Amino acid sequence: MTIAILGGYGAVGATAARRLAAHDGNPIRVGGRNLRSASALCEELGENASAHVVDLTDSRSLATFCAGATVVLNCAGPSYRVLDTVALAARAADAHYVDVAGDQPLFRRLDALPPSDRLAVISAGVMPGLTAILPRGLLGDDPARTGIDLHVGGPVRITPVSAQDILLATGPDFGAPLASWRDGEVVQGSVSPQWNVSLPHFGPAVHALPYLTTESADFARHHDIGEHRSYSVYVSERIPTTLATAWAESPDDPTAWAGELAKAATEDLSEHAPRYTILVRRHDLDHQTPPAWRLLQTTDPYRLSGVVAALTVQAVLASKSTGTHPAWRFLDPQEIWTTLADDPLCHTETHGLACTAPELKA
Template sequence: MTIAILGGYGAVGATAARRLATAGIPIRVGGRNLRSASALCEELGENASAHAVDLTDNRSLATFCAGATVVLNCAGPSYRVLDTVALAASAANAHYVDVAGDQPLLRRLVALPPSDRLAVISAGVMPGLTAILPRGLLGDDPARTAIDLHVGGPVRITPVSAQDILLATGPDFGTPLASWRDGEVVKGSESPQWNVTLPRFGHAVHALPYLTAESVDFARHHGVGELRSHSVYVSERIPTTLATAWAESPDDPTTWAEELAKAAAEDLSEHAPHYTILVRRRDLDRQGPTTWRLLRTTDPYRLSGVVAAHTVHAVLASASAGTYPAWRFLDPGETWAALAADPLCHTETHALPGEPG
């Protein structure tokens, strides 16, 4: 058994590698920088090996994937990687896990010929936990259930992530100012919330409605009555930069990646880093929320690494085959328990009397 981690020495990949190495699983750490990969492998011990890999070189990628049980992709940006690593994993007859990937990648993978291997994408924070955590709060009657999701906080934005964020526009990714109600996307039904107070966010924040494609798939699959999703910011810097980039450079908004990273850094100059996912469930027959869960961390990239490692373990334990987004593959209870036990995470569950915790 061997796990090959591409982008294995970055914040996401290194966190996943450390979690997997503690289980005694042989690890391959791959990427362009062999020195960085080697440094991590020295820390991980004799079960880890460093590999220079160029994902734009098919031969290099094939060599890295050969003989692996699972190929875990932590390299980006996602819009450039697409199915490159997934196809190499498939050719090597390995299972595949990707911390990123949205509808464009899912469409490509489900179109491949059937195999006895697993491919699990969106095994990170967003997309990923932003549907896994709501799934864990669904009651016995999803059609009479409303889910409110708030995600965000002041954290660094890497150049690679900035590019993916800037390109995450259009129907494949989501709809601003929309909600899910009674089986359909209702455009223009929500308004920005400025200077609002949310549990555990610590100060007044701005919550901007953005119904992700992941949330729509989740709500449709489970027949959820209502769902609202908000991106949360501590200032107007990031949303203003995004709006300007999309308006002034619609053909290539990635030219604004540096400005977006700068806006995040300016927020961090005023606030300690923290990233929060708040999920509140209410029954449509009642007033107010009945149950809520909160997950908080200082670094969403490392949190994605925790989710990725958990997903790899789940893949190794599964007898299933096929292609899935993580929220459809992972057990939400087991995932919540794994997060609650990890030192990178702070978790809370609050329920009214008689409600499940």
């Protein structure tokens, strides 16, 4: 079973390639524009890995890369410009497809295609991805009486490609600022920003800005959750100010601000050690049971996305399912949590889960 990884030598793809190579010895193709970088990684991975020059804007090049693959893993970006380009090439090659990113625009395109006997799993990274997988593992017996609070962020580097994706992720396809999910619908303007607050596990004087992503809203809708609030957490005003300025001054092409966004993240890191945090808290809206929470922290969310992508590829290879799915619907949240709890890239903690799930190793 051949695994073809596009963007295979980047921060995300290289981690996925290493994990997959160590897992079962399947042949791995590492693809991208830079043959030297791909070849260097393949030397590390061993004889089952091969380097390929691929230009995803060249349909013939992409088709050649996908031909004969069992599953194609896309780690190339920016995701919101790649859209379904790689997914369609994988489908034409009769291969399963996994995308470490992708969101509502990609899902809508793939879900509208004629039925296929192959799997497509998108949003198989950290955000989107773990930001719904971890809350799913916290749900109790009665989601309608459950509230979920999600805090995500911290000081980490932003790569140029990631900066473009962040800047392009604006508008109703991606989420709503100051909104929450409540009683079966998105409630606009229902949550206020929290400036200079002290949040557990994030540190003092951080900024928590409410933003309900489409992933969070779809997750809440699917499970009929009573309330869901989601916050992006920043250690300074640099990143939110840069985003607001980019979207206001360059609405047609905010990616022109990618360098400024990456610079803002670098300046944050000059004052803080790298730490990316996902904190999920479940509370009973009727106050009948005590709260529960899960915490995941890492110094490198890109490498963590590579781990999630590799786990998704392994699940796809073992599955008999078909169709298009976001990773949070396809993956088993308890299995993912247990695996990440033992992973050296992560620090994890749990509290108050004895009533719904076995206590997990911290």
